[in-house]
Every structure is written in structure tokens, then in C-alpha cells.
Amino acid sequence: MSTTRYRVTHDPLRLDDLIDAVTASPDGDAPPGPGALSTFVGLVRDHNVGRRVLRLEYEGYEPLALRSFELIGQETAERWNVQMALHHRLGVLQIGEASVMIAVTSPHRADAFGACRFVIERIKQIVPIWKHEFFEGGDVWIEGATADPDDDGARESAYRLASAG
Amino acid sequence: MSTTRYRVTHDPLRLDDLIDAVTASPDGDAPPGPGALSTFVGLVRDHNVGRRVLRLEYEGYEPLALRSFELIGQETAERWNVQMALHHRLGVLQIGEASVMIAVTSPHRADAFGACRFVIERIKQIVPIWKHEFFEGGDVWIEGATADPDDDGARESAYRLASAG
Amino acid sequence: MQVTIRLFARLRDLAGTGELARDVEEGATVGAVWKTLAGEFPALAEYESSISTAVNAEYSRMDSTVSDGDEVAFLPPVSGG
């Protein structure tokens, strides 16, 4: 059983690996069991802004990506009572393959949903990973947010998107 | 590959069955592929309002439960551009086992999260399934909401909880 | 005419059975079936304001009329998920 919480890998992602990581007892102790599991999976789409996408190639600065995952884990723990796992894939991904997986357990569903949404928003803000899109007729590096983990406005915006219920 | 969207069963639930159901092309056609998958799993907790829970027994009115799933599917489709699967287990469940699983795919993550949250809220409002809790020292039927699919206030409350981002 | 009555969860426990056949008058409503039942099992009365009802596995109202052979279900507050 794999219980790695944070992972950047060229291998295909497996949701069961993340679920194992957030449902295993962290220290052999027996804390109140989780009642809710929320997961999110990002999939490679066949279209993007009107272009027919052929494949994506993900590049990452691996050690900094892992530290960013840990930072996101700390930010999540400051707001919610949850256990969280986050795996991101790098390399060539075909249409329909999973690029990112998040799993969050919590005693309560509102926390599980909120934290899971926060994590994907925060990934898009501060994790040093880049998509190279190969489409019919060309290719382009996708550029989203200037990564700045100290940007309070960005972090608050992610907390707001996550705070539905 | 199982592609049953709505299921009430005494067998253990498998998240992969739901994911298959919402990522398979519904009619052999090739619509724009989903970019986001959100799932929710309800797990049997070992504690509830201070009681040490030993197990749960779920009872359901199966044909009406399945019709309620279909109604929730329609309500979900009226609000979001998503594909949804929903499986609920009945019978004796041990601590840590999954009682309900939801999977939602969408081109966009906000829709996937919102619809998934809506579905679990709506299940707790209108699906004729009941938990019988066996705890240390006794047992009790858990009673939540009076089921009324025509209660607009309840439905709006579920939409509100789902409308974060 | 005769209807089948289905009871679930604590209603089933209180009545000691999940399924009963009972004769009701032509044109009886779901509410009339409930009154018959609550007369027979007084412990059910506390649920009158919180039950939901269904006829032939479709949600119904207390004032819906029932037909011969219908399955009439009484549902305590639900707790799925």
C-alpha cells in the first residue's frame, strides 16, 4: 500500500494511491475516522480555446514543486480539519489521461469539499509546473499565474472559491 | 467496464465503476472531453455525537431510491454541464466502508465541484434510505429530513451550498 | 379494495412488519390509509407530521387517492448518504 502524500512523477497516476494515503492512520494511532472523502482529478481535454488538442507535455521544477505541495498542505491544515494527498504527473500525456489528483478526507463533507477545491486553485497559482500544448497546427506553452507564495490576495482568492458551504 | 450511472446495491462500492460511467462516451459520439472529475465518498465513521459506533445498517426503498437518483440527475443537469453517477450501498456496513459514492465530470472544475456537492446534499434531503446505527450500549434509527422532492426551499438550499466559485 | 402497505426503518420496527395488506374504502386517500394504520399501531402516531408517502414507488401527498392493488409506502425522515 502506497501512502505517499505528495508526489511528482512521470508514471500514470492512480486514485487509489491517494485514497490509501489519506485513509491510512498517520501514526498507527486511531483518531476519529473520516466520514467524507472528496477527490479531484484533472484530465487532458481534447479541445482548448477552439483548438483541437493532440497531447500535452508537462514540465516541472520537481524539488520546488514538492515544497509547494507541502506549503499548500500547511495552508490547508490552517483552515480545515483534513488529511490531504496530492500527486501531479509530468511528461507526455494523451487526451483523457489524468494530470493531477487530489484526495481529501475529513470528519465532515463541507471541509472535504472546501479543502479539495482550495488545493486545485492553489496548484494553479504557485506550483512550478508548465503545460506545453500540442494542437492541430502548432504548439504553445500555456502560461497562467506568476507564482508568488507570499501573495496574500491570491491565497485569499483561493480560500474564497473554496468556502461555499 | 461497468457504466451504470445509478445503483442501489448490497455489494461493496467501487469508485472505478462510477468513474467509468462518467468518462465513457454516452452514445459512442465524441463530445468535448471532460477536463475535471470530482468525486465524493461517504464513509462509516467510528464516532457519532459522542457515541462509539460499532456498525451501520442501511435500509432503503429501492425503486423509489432509484427514481430519486434520476430526479437528482435531472436537477443537476438543469444547473450544470456535467455527467453524473451515483451509487448507494445498503445492508451491514463496517467502520471505514463506503456508504455512498458520487462521480461528476465536466469541462470545467467549478461545475464538477458544484454539482458533486449538490448531489450529496440532495441525497440527504430526498432519497428514501435510512441508517440504523449500532453503537456501544444500544442502537438507534437516524432520522434526518422529511423527504419532499417538491420542497423548493430545500432544493434551493442545496443549490446554494453547491454554488461556491 | 385492498392495498399493500410498506413501512420502513423505525416505522417498520414499531409495527413489527414491513409489509401489510389492508382493505380500504373505494376512493380512499393516502391519509385515510395512514389513519387506519395509526389506529391499529398507536405508536406510529408521533410520525404523522414527519412522514413522507409514496404510491407505487412514486412520491405522493396525503390527499392522493389510491386504487385497488396499489403499494402505499410510509417513510420516516430519511438519513441516506
Added chain:
Amino acid sequence: MQVTIRLFARLRDLAGTGELARDVEEGATVGAVWKTLAGEFPALAEYESSISTAVNAEYSRMDSTVSDGDEVAFLPPVSGG
């Protein structure tokens, strides 16, 4: 003193390499390393207002000072997920 410069994604494409070793002055800042680099690869200049920087795989600021042997990374806007 010498630092290793790491470039990613389109910055890597524009420079034609993802890793370079360059001599910089004692007490140089990350910003000074960037100026050296942008002097050598003018196509990078358009990124000056949108890059992030890291030293030894920790996010840094343009005014952070670097030491001999440090790995200094320049990151275009990210697009993970």
C-alpha cells in the same frame, strides 16, 4: 563566484538550454543574475515583469543575494493542474 542557472518551459526554449553555469560578482542579487542572462538572451527580456525566481529550490525575491554554488531558477507563469 559561480552559480547554476535553471530555466523552464518557454524560457528554456528561448535560451536553448535549461541549465547554464555563469560567473557573477560576490554579493550579486537574483536580479543581477537575471540582467546577465537577459543581456545574453535578449528574447528573455519580455518576461522580466512576469517571472518568479528561486534559489536552491526555494522561492526567492529579485533582491535576494546569491552565494557561490547556488542554483538560481527563473520560472515563467505557471500552468500546472
